[in-house]
Amino acid sequence: MSFTIASTGASALRFARRFRSIEERIGLTAFxxxxxxxxxxxxxxxxxxxxSIEIEHPWTRATPPGAAVGGGYVEITNDGxxxxxxxxxxxxxxxxxxxHEMKVEDGVMKMAPLPDGVPIPAKETxxxxxxxxxxxxxQLKGPLKKGDKIPGTLTxxxxxxxxxxxxVEAIGAKAPEEAGHDDTMPGMDMSK
Ligand SMILES: [Cu+2]
Numbered sequence: 001m002s003f004t005i006a007s008t009g010a011s012a013l014r015f016a017r018r019f020r021s022i023e024e025r026i027g028l029t030a031f032x033x034x035x036x037x038x039x040x041x042x043x044x045x046x047x048x049x050x051x052s053i054e055i056e057h058p059w060t061r062a063t064p065p066g067a068a069v070g071g072g073y074v075e076i077t078n079d080g081x082x083x084x085x086x087x088x089x090x091x092x093x094x095x096x097x098x099x100h101e102m103k104v105e106d107g108v109m110k111m112a113p114l115p116d117g118v119p120i121p122a123k124e125t126x127x128x129x130x131x132x133x134x135x136x137x138x139q140l141k142g143p144l145k146k147g148d149k150i151p152g153t154l155t156x157x158x159x160x161x162x163x164x165x166x167x168v169e170a171i172g173a174k175a176p177e178e179a180g181h182d183d184t185m186p187g188m189d190m191s192k
Contacts, residue, residue, distance in 0.1 A: 048154075050162035052080030053120065055154060058164045060137065062146040062171045070094075070144050072166055073153075076118075084158045086126075087117035088157040091152035091166065095139025100129055111136075120156070130174050136155075144168045153192030 001100060024164055048055040056075040063070050063071050072091070073136045080086055100111045109131075120126050128134050136159075137144075145151065149165040 011038045015059065018151055031034065044163075046167060048162055048164045051158065051159035051160040053156055053162070055083060055164055057163065058152075058154075058166045059176045060150060060166045060167050061173050062140055062142055062168055063140065063144045065143050067143065068138065068140055070137040070140060071130065072097075072137055072152075073128045073130065074135070074164075074166075075125060075127050076120050078120045078122055081122050082158065083122050084120045085117045086120060086128075086154060086157045087154060087157050089134075091134045091137050091150050093141050093144065093150055094152075095141065099133070099138045099151075100136045101133050112164075117157070146170050171176035 012139060046057045048058070054077040058072065058074040058079065060070050060072045072089065076086060086099060088100065088187055099114045101114050102109055102111045103111075111134075113136075114133075118126060118128065120188075126133070146168050148168040151163065151165055153161050153163055167176070
């Protein structure tokens with residue numbers, strides 16, 4: 001991504017230098033800077049939409065070699081007037097994908113499949129994050145590598161199926177790097 005941004009900016013600057021007047025140069029340099037900002041933001045946003053459902057930054061964690069499972073996380077906003085439900089998901093790298101929740105039982109954190117999926121109430125945002133609701137990638141066909149984008153789908157009961165990409169963050173990441181906040185829930189070792 002940084003290569004794309006750098007080369008876009010560099011070629012715009014080269015273009016700018018061909019003009020003689022300083023005004024034109026300044027104008028085009030500002031344009032190049034705006035272009036840079038725009039490319040950076042569009043990469044940063046990483047959003048998907050279907051109907052009134054907005055899907056913000058689907059992500060997962062890099063896995064060590066031989067890992068069989070990984071967690072998928074995302075923020076889902078329902079802008080509509082009727083409740084919806086995330087009922088299933090797929091990912092190219094996973095033989096099987098389930099929707100899970102984590103909960104503390106007798107002081108032990110456990111995870112369990114949600115056969116009915118995750119409710120997405122009208123006018124609300126639901127966060128799938130480490131320590132809570134998550135998408136479980138199972139039967140991984142290979143390791144997830146930081147920086148990769150994993151193609152997949154999310155299916156909603158009412159809105160239907162939307163194609164997404166899961167950005168692979170660092171091993172042990174508790175929140176996406178861009179988000180800049182701490183997750184207060186404890187992490188969980190998905191390898192067990
Ligand atoms: Cu799980």
